[in-house]
Amino acid sequence: MARTVARPVSSRATVAGATGGAGPSIEEALASQPIGGKPVELARTSFYLGRETILPRGTGRMAKWRKRLFSIMSRVADPATLFYELPPNRVIELGKQVAL
Numbered sequence: 001m002a003r004t005v006a007r008p009v010s011s012r013a014t015v016a017g018a019t020g021g022a023g024p025s026i027e028e029a030l031a032s033q034p035i036g037g038k039p040v041e042l043a044r045t046s047f048y049l050g051r052e053t054i055l056p057r058g059t060g061r062m063a064k065w066r067k068r069l070f071s072i073m074s075r076v077a078d079p080a081t082l083f084y085e086l087p088p089n090r091v092i093e094l095g096k097q098v099a100l
Contacts, residue, residue, distance in 0.1 A: 024084065025084075025085055026047070026084050026085060026086055027042060027085065030042065030045070042087065042090070045090060046090055046091075046092055047086050047090055047091045047092070048091075048092050048093075048094065049080050049081070049086075049091060049092070049093050049094070050093075050094055050095070050096075051079075051080075051093045051094070051095040051096075052074070052095065052096055052097070052098050053074075053075075053095060053096070053097045053098070054070060054071040054074040054075075054098055054100060055071065055097055055098065055099045055100065056068045056070070056071040056100060057099055057100070058099030058100050060099075060100045062100055067100045070100065071100070
């Protein structure tokens with residue numbers, strides 16, 4: 001009788017880096033830390049990111065001009081793909097809208 005071995009199809013890794021300046025290089029971090037004893041193949045890796053869109057409306061007590069300013073600052077900020085130097089064709093973004 002043949003024996004079937006179940007192998008996980010996904011793994012999770014957490015990379016911490018210093019704040020400010022350039023973010024940690026995900027490629028270097030994953031290359032130096034094999035997952036499950038095997039090296040990480042970046043060409044077969046997907047990165048899941050969360051993204052929030054700030055809407056300057058809502059019933060919050062913040063002044064209108066502050067809501068608009070915060071919304072604009074959020075829109076012009078660099079995306080996480082640039083900060084962490086992630087390959088754009090390997091990123092999946094999940095987003096939500098937040099009303100201030």
